Amino acid sequence: MDKTDKASVVIVGGAIMGSFAAWFLRREGFTGDITVVEKDPTYQFCSTALSAASIRTQFGTPVNIHMSLFGVDFFRNIKDIFGQSADIGYVEKGYLILGGPETVETRRLAVDMQKAEGADVVALSPDEIAARFPYISVEDIGIGTFGATGEGWFDAWSLLSLVRGAAKDLGVRYITGKVTGFDIVASRVSAVLLENGDRLPCDWCVMAAGPASGALTSALGQALPVTPKKRTVFSFRAPLKAGNFPMLFDSSGIWVRPEGEGFIGGIQPPADQDHDATDDFEPHHDLMEEVFWPALATRVNAMEELRLERSWAGHYEINELDHNGVIGLHDEIGNLVFSTGFSGHGVMHAPAAGRGVAELIAHGNYTSLDLTPLGYHRIRTGSPLPESIIY
Ligand SMILES: Cc1cc2nc3c(=O)[nH]c(=O)nc-3n(C[C@H](O)[C@H](O)[C@H](O)COP(=O)(O)OP(=O)(O)OC[C@H]3O[C@@H](n4cnc5c(N)ncnc54)[C@H](O)[C@@H]3O)c2cc1C
Known part of the structure; x- marks a missing residue:
C-alpha cells in the first residue's frame, strides 16, 4: 500500500465527514494529492446542514464517549485551531x-x-x-x-465552512461531480468514476457520502447497511x-x-x-x-x-446493524476507507472520525484514539456493537 508523499486520496462526499478527513490528512503530514468530490456544492440536502448539531457524552459505548470528548475539546478550542475569528456558536x-x-x-x-x-x-x-x-x-x-x-450545541454550517475552508487553504482540491462508480483492480479501488465521464485515479478512496454511502458501496459490489431515514x-x-x-x-x-x-x-x-x-x-x-x-x-x-x-x-444515515458509525478499512478492498453510518450522531463525532481516517492513511494505524471497535469487520461478520443510547 502506497503511504508515500506521492499517494493520492479521493474522498467521496464533501460535507462534515469528508472535510474533516481531508483537513486531518494534512495535519497528520500527508503531502500527496487530496481530491474531495461533492455532487452538490450548495450542500442543501446534506445531513450536516440539516442537523440539530448537538454534542453529548452520554453514550452506552465507550468509543462513542471518547469520540465526543475529543469533539468537545475541539469545539472549545476552535479559535486556537482555526484562528480568532472562528465561531461555531458552541x-x-x-x-x-x-x-x-x-x-x-x-x-x-x-x-x-x-x-x-x-x-x-x-x-x-x-x-x-x-x-x-x-x-x-x-x-x-x-x-x-x-x-x-x-455537552451542548453549535452551528454545524459554520463548522463545515471552517474546516472546508481550512482544508482548501492546505491545498485540498474540492471538485463538483457525482460519483457513479469505481474501477477495481487487484482488490483495490484504482479510480473513482464520475457521472460526466471523468475518471479520478486514486491510491486511497474514502467513503464519506453520508446517507448515500450504502447505495454507493453497493456499486463496489460490497455490503454496507446504511440507509437514509x-x-x-x-x-x-x-x-x-x-x-x-x-x-x-x-x-x-x-x-x-x-x-x-x-x-x-x-x-x-x-x-x-x-x-x-x-x-x-x-x-x-x-x-x-x-x-x-x-x-x-x-x-x-x-x-x-x-x-x-x-x-x-x-436524513439520518442509519447503520441498520447497530446504529454506530463505520470507520476504517474495508477487509477485501485494501484501499477503501469508510467514515460513515453515524446514525444521527455524526456531526459531534466528525473531528474524531476525520482524525482516525487520516491516521490510518498517513501512518497505517490509529495513533491516538483506537477506533477499531467501529470497523467494517462487524458488518462482514454481522457482529453488532450495540449503542444503547440512540435517538
Ligand atoms: C434532523 C437531523 C438531526 C441531527 N442531529 C444531530 C445532532 O444533534 N448531533 C450530531 O452529531 N449529529 C446529528 N445528526 C446527524 C449528522 O447530521 C450526520 O451524522 C452527519 O452530518 C453526517 O455527515 P456526513 O458528512 O457523513 O454526511 P452528509 O452531511 O450527508 O454529507 C454527505 C455528502 O456526500 C455527498 N454525496 C452523496 N452522494 C454523492 C455522490 N454520489 N457523489 C458525490 N457526492 C455525494 C452529499 O451531497 C453530501 O454533501 C442529525 C441529522 C439530522 C438529519
Whole structure:
C-alpha cells in the first residue's frame, strides 16, 4: 500500500465527514494529492446542514464517549485551531435525558460507566430535576441524567465552512461531480468514476457520502447497511425564556432544545413509517400535532402555547446493524476507507472520525484514539456493537 508523499486520496462526499478527513490528512503530514468530490456544492440536502448539531457524552459505548470528548475539546478550542475569528456558536448547557422509574437502575449504571470513561455526567432524582429545571414536570419520571459540562450545541454550517475552508487553504482540491462508480483492480479501488465521464485515479478512496454511502458501496459490489431515514425538525417560539433550558430528551421520545430566540425539536417517526427516504425531504407534518406537541406540552406546560415557525426534514444515515458509525478499512478492498453510518450522531463525532481516517492513511494505524471497535469487520461478520443510547 502506497503511504508515500506521492499517494493520492479521493474522498467521496464533501460535507462534515469528508472535510474533516481531508483537513486531518494534512495535519497528520500527508503531502500527496487530496481530491474531495461533492455532487452538490450548495450542500442543501446534506445531513450536516440539516442537523440539530448537538454534542453529548452520554453514550452506552465507550468509543462513542471518547469520540465526543475529543469533539468537545475541539469545539472549545476552535479559535486556537482555526484562528480568532472562528465561531461555531458552541454553548454547553447539557443534555437532560429523562427516564421512567423502571429505568433508574440501568441509567445509574450507565452514568457510572460514562464517568469512569471521563464524562462529566450526573444522575438527578425527580426532586433535583424539579429544583434545577422548574419548568419541567416530573410526576412520572424516575431519573434524569445530565451532562454538567461537555455537552451542548453549535452551528454545524459554520463548522463545515471552517474546516472546508481550512482544508482548501492546505491545498485540498474540492471538485463538483457525482460519483457513479469505481474501477477495481487487484482488490483495490484504482479510480473513482464520475457521472460526466471523468475518471479520478486514486491510491486511497474514502467513503464519506453520508446517507448515500450504502447505495454507493453497493456499486463496489460490497455490503454496507446504511440507509437514509427521514427525521423532521420543528422550529417554534414559546412563552418561555431559554435560560438554562438544556437539550431535553424526554421519556416519550421527543427532543427539544433552545435555538436562537425560540426552540427546535423533533421525534422519530413510528417504525412502520420509517422507510428508506432517498430523495424524500418532505417534513413529517403530522407528527407535530399528533405526537410531538402533546408530549412536549405534558412535559413542559409552557409549551402548550407554542407557535410553529417552520419545519424541515433531513436524513439520518442509519447503520441498520447497530446504529454506530463505520470507520476504517474495508477487509477485501485494501484501499477503501469508510467514515460513515453515524446514525444521527455524526456531526459531534466528525473531528474524531476525520482524525482516525487520516491516521490510518498517513501512518497505517490509529495513533491516538483506537477506533477499531467501529470497523467494517462487524458488518462482514454481522457482529453488532450495540449503542444503547440512540435517538
Ligand atoms: C434532523 C437531523 C438531526 C441531527 N442531529 C444531530 C445532532 O444533534 N448531533 C450530531 O452529531 N449529529 C446529528 N445528526 C446527524 C449528522 O447530521 C450526520 O451524522 C452527519 O452530518 C453526517 O455527515 P456526513 O458528512 O457523513 O454526511 P452528509 O452531511 O450527508 O454529507 C454527505 C455528502 O456526500 C455527498 N454525496 C452523496 N452522494 C454523492 C455522490 N454520489 N457523489 C458525490 N457526492 C455525494 C452529499 O451531497 C453530501 O454533501 C442529525 C441529522 C439530522 C438529519
